[in-house]
Amino acid sequence: MDVRKLRDSLARRSMFTLSVAVLSLSFLMALGLYQRSRPVLDRISLRELLFSTLWQPAQGHFGLGAFIAGTLWVTAIAMAIAIPLSLLTAIYLSEYAHRRTRDLAKPVVDLLAGISPVVYGVWGVVAVVPLVRDHLMPFFSARFPFFPFRSDNFTGYCALSGGIVLALMISPIIISVTDEVLRTVPQAIREASLSVGATRWQTVKHAVLRKARIGITAAVILGLSRAFGETMAVLMVCGCAMRVTPHSVFDAAYPLPALIANTYGEMMSIPLYDAAVLMAALVLFAVTTLFNMAGWGILLRFESGDM
Amino acid sequence: MARRHVEEGVFKVLMAGAALILAASLALILGTILFKGLPALNVAMLISAPKGGYYLGKDGGILNAILGSLAIGFGSTALALALSLPLVLYLNIYLKKRSRLALAVRFFLDVLWGIPSIVYGAFGFTVMMAVGMRASLLAGTLTLSLVILPIMARSMDEVLKMVPFGLKETSAAMGATRFETAFKVVVKQAYPGLLAAVLTAFGRGIGDAAAVLFTASYTDFLPYSLFKPVATLPLAIFFQLATPFPEVQERGYASALVLTALILAISLTARWFGRRFTRHVIR
Numbered sequence: 001m002d003v004r005k006l007r008d009s010l011a012r013r014s015m016f017t018l019s020v021a022v023l024s025l026s027f028l029m030a031l032g033l034y035q036r037s038r039p040v041l042d043r044i045s046l047r048e049l050l051f052s053t054l055w056q057p058a059q060g061h062f063g064l065g066a067f068i069a070g071t072l073w074v075t076a077i078a079m080a081i082a083i084p085l086s087l088l089t090a091i092y093l094s095e096y097a098h099r100r101t102r103d104l105a106k107p108v109v110d111l112l113a114g115i116s117p118v119v120y121g122v123w124g125v126v127a128v129v130p131l132v133r134d135h136l137m138p139f140f141s142a143r144f145p146f147f148p149f150r151s152d153n154f155t156g157y158c159a160l161s162g163g164i165v166l167a168l169m170i171s172p173i174i175i176s177v178t179d180e181v182l183r184t185v186p187q188a189i190r191e192a193s194l195s196v197g198a199t200r201w202q203t204v205k206h207a208v209l210r211k212a213r214i215g216i217t218a219a220v221i222l223g224l225s226r227a228f229g230e231t232m233a234v235l236m237v238c239g240c241a242m243r244v245t246p247h248s249v250f251d252a253a254y255p256l257p258a259l260i261a262n263t264y265g266e267m268m269s270i271p272l273y274d275a276a277v278l279m280a281a282l283v284l285f286a287v288t289t290l291f292n293m294a295g296w297g298i299l300l301r302f303e304s305g306d307m
Numbered sequence: 308m309a310r311r312h313v314e315e316g317v318f319k320v321l322m323a324g325a326a327l328i329l330a331a332s333l334a335l336i337l338g339t340i341l342f343k344g345l346p347a348l349n350v351a352m353l354i355s356a357p358k359g360g361y362y363l364g365k366d367g368g369i370l371n372a373i374l375g376s377l378a379i380g381f382g383s384t385a386l387a388l389a390l391s392l393p394l395v396l397y398l399n400i401y402l403k404k405r406s407r408l409a410l411a412v413r414f415f416l417d418v419l420w421g422i423p424s425i426v427y428g429a430f431g432f433t434v435m436m437a438v439g440m441r442a443s444l445l446a447g448t449l450t451l452s453l454v455i456l457p458i459m460a461r462s463m464d465e466v467l468k469m470v471p472f473g474l475k476e477t478s479a480a481m482g483a484t485r486f487e488t489a490f491k492v493v494v495k496q497a498y499p500g501l502l503a504a505v506l507t508a509f510g511r512g513i514g515d516a517a518a519v520l521f522t523a524s525y526t527d528f529l530p531y532s533l534f535k536p537v538a539t540l541p542l543a544i545f546f547q548l549a550t551p552f553p554e555v556q557e558r559g560y561a562s563a564l565v566l567t568a569l570i571l572a573i574s575l576t577a578r579w580f581g582r583r584f585t586r587h588v589i590r
């Protein structure tokens with residue numbers, strides 16, 4: 001066999017191995033994290049781990065409930081801000097904006113996605129936290145002193161600050177996926193709608209969005225999973241020093257990823273502590289993998305025209 | 308005026324407003340970092356490592372973190388490149404268009420792309436424990452290369468999808484093996500885009516903190532060994548901001564400016580590469 005063909009088949013084989021390795025990477029990650037969190041999973045019931053809010057590593061109590069609640073609060077706030085903001089922007093860019101605006105918007109969105117999470121955190125600390133502390137918190141707690149707004153945390157380091165920062169961090173992905181989805185909607189549908197006298201917005205509302213609904217859902221799911229796993233920015237602005245279950249947007253929150261990042265130094269010192277922290281990572285892995293599979297699965301079927 | 312025209316107007320304003328808010332936020336972030344960071348920035352800070360009591364406000368700089376970030380960024384980008392270039396060439400040239408394997412690999416790349424970097428960090432940590440390795444430049448580089456592998460591979464895949472099919476056919480018709488088509492024809496054709504993908508991944512890599520927190524740890528020394536901990540810029544920012552001393556926090560702002568400027572420069576270069584270096588591209 002000549003050298004060129006040998007090289008070709010060698011390359012094919014090693015590349016095949018490489019693709020199998022990529023395929024197995026997620027399973028390896030699940031396995032590795034599971035293996036290391038076994039000690040705590042064997043000792044404590046899953047229900048207690050996930051729902052108990054008692055976190056006292058020194059006493060052997062590893063309830064992740066408060067951290068999961070913190071994640072849910074911060075993610076919910078981020079989504080409440082990011083969904084309208086990014087969907088409106090994406091619709092604007094794809095349906096209304098001039099070509100030149102679109103060309104200008106793409107690098108801006110890329111840039112927003114490329115900034116380091118820590119830099120977002122810095123911005124959160126110097127800009128968002130003071131804004132929440134000096135303006136939003138006094139305003140809301142004076143006028144609406146009841147459930148999601150009542151709080152005795154006046155520092156500004158709270159779930160809302162984290163949510164605002166996160167909302168900005170996840171909007172690039174929601175915008176770019178939504179934009180791509182909207183672009184797959186056939187132009188003929190818009191033309192048909194416009195030609196029967198619909199306004200542009202009516203066309204968007206009744207024709208384009210109806211067609212793109214599923215794809216946009218996927219975009220939101222992908223954004224959600226991003227918000228779930230974001231670590232450093234959240235660690236910096238949510239007030240993680242106070243370990244409480246939030247009951248208000250102005251309460252401090254301690255999301256799951258921040259817990260993992262914060263305990264890396266001390267987790268080897270107490271038995272089961274490292275297992276509990278890696279178990280938190282496993283939870284994060286499971287949730288984000290599931291969401292991503294759902295999101296990308298939907299997009300795959302959407303693009304092939306099944307939905 | 309009909310109700311539908313009012314609705315049209317309202318939504319137009321809302322949409323333009325949303326786009327404006329996002330653009331303004333980006334400007335605000337960059338502006339804040341610039342205004343906070345610039346006054347605290349000086350050359351001495353860029354060319355010296357932290358001296359004793361640096362985090363209490365004494366002399367020193369962040370050279371350890373700058374060099375560390377570059378080392379870890381270059382290392383992991385090179386590793387990720389060595390893995391993702393063959394991978395995407397395989398997907399696009401060796402496998403058929405409707406191949407199930409290609410579909411599965413692309414799907415899993417998408418999924419891996421969405422896994423938070425703290426999880427990669429935790430996974431890297433479990434592997435380190437299993438093989439008895441300590442937090443080091445090597446461990447950080449390996450972990451970070453996993454984080455940026457899907458980022459790089461996905462954007463390279465987009466680039467290779469744009470290579471005209473006729474070019475591959477022509478190459479095959481000339482008697483080239485698929486290996487030669489992949490590495491001699493397609494890579495040259497896609498060169499600018501591939502370079503841009505590499506740079507994007509590099510920028511993402513040096514901005515990441517969560518994955519290196521466990522695996523590379525942190526040190527005040529300049530990077531000097533693969534098997535010793537190494538400092539990184541994002542973590543330098545994080546630690547400086549976490550101190551209660553205003554003068555140290557200000558250095559944190561300056562470090563954030565350095566990091567942001569670095570990432571901006573990389574992303575602009577990527578854009579520029581996308582347009583230049585097209586000498587070998589057949590149009």
